[in-house]
Amino acid sequence: MLPSFELAARTLRLLADVSISGRHVGRLTEAVGAELVATRDEQAEAHRRRKLDARVPNTPDVVAVEVDGGRYPCRAEGQGCGARSPQWREDKVACLVTLTSTAHDTDPQPEPPACFLDRKHVGNMTQCSVAREPGIAGGAADPPVVSSPERIDWQPERVVRTCVATTRDSEAFGRLVGAEAKARNFEAAGRRAFVGDGPAYNWAIQKRWFAEYVAVVDVIHVLGYVWQAARASGGSDAEQWNRYVRGMRGCWQGRVSEVLAEMDREQERIGEPPEDAEDTDVRVVLERACGYLKNNVARMKYPGYRKAGLPVTSSWVESLIKEVNYRVKGTEKFWNEDGAESVLAVRAAVLSDDERLQ
Structure with a gap:
């Protein structure tokens, strides 16, 4: 995904001989994003009503849900062109990954790196x-x-990643992440981790939607x-x-x-x-x-x-936030709320491994 609508328009002209304006690319992107937001919200509502089935038939062995917050520049709505009342707001991002790892009888790395x-x-x-x-x-x-024995390569490896990104509050964010985990059949996994840093809302989400997961602070x-x-x-x-x-x-x-x-x-x-x-x-x-x-x-x-072969850092979601920021942060980029939500939904879909945009 390119960092701006105008650059996307120029790329289309150069590579596909398609004449389109940056504004039109923006309108199309926001329309696709709005559809993704609606589908995502329907999934969350079905999960809340306990009517959501897993869309993935296989049972994962090891899974992790990592959450963190980023920042994006926004502007006041309904005040004409330009960045009126610019300010920073928090977007919330979740990285949901299936993993491969090995469980051990003893600590595979008792000494720190x-x-x-x-x-x-x-x-x-x-x-x-x-x-x-x-x-x-x-x-x-x-x-x-202190000398340590030969290090065992215990760290889990990522298999499939999907993403959730939103401008909404922590309660709504928790519902969205919980629904995505349900849709991916995470509840059937034998080993599950929920990883985050210090904010209290992270652990409120964990207790509400991921109570059976092992809670890990980064x-x-x-x-x-x-x-x-x-x-x-x-x-x-x-x-x-x-x-x-x-x-x-x-x-x-x-x-x-x-x-x-x-x-x-x-x-x-x-x-x-x-x-x-x-x-x-x-x-x-x-x-x-x-x-x-x-x-x-x-x-x-x-x-x-x-x-247990579970992650001990939130590095996957922190890397994901950098990938999200590539699109939503930049010089002279100021989003209104609906535009930010739509673009975050598109960005999350692009960065997910399940080809949900196909």
């Missing part, structure tokens, strides 16, 4: 300034790395909070880095209670934040990180997820 012990990678991964990364400014020594987001807490606790670069490594390894190995105990001790040492504290206050940063882990501790049983 080497990249989680690479300072520059950790700084980029957690969106921290490179200039403030431990070891770059102060030259701190690396902590000893480990990369967890490590971001561990890194922030390690830095907020102060000390030398070496002390901060070693504190991060202990917390990261503890979370990776499912010893979250130990990580929280250390965070609580550090919070007691530096004090609770006052009510008027800034978001960047180290006491606020540490309290926020500790709260994130406490809220998600039940979804951080990573050794068990790896044993």
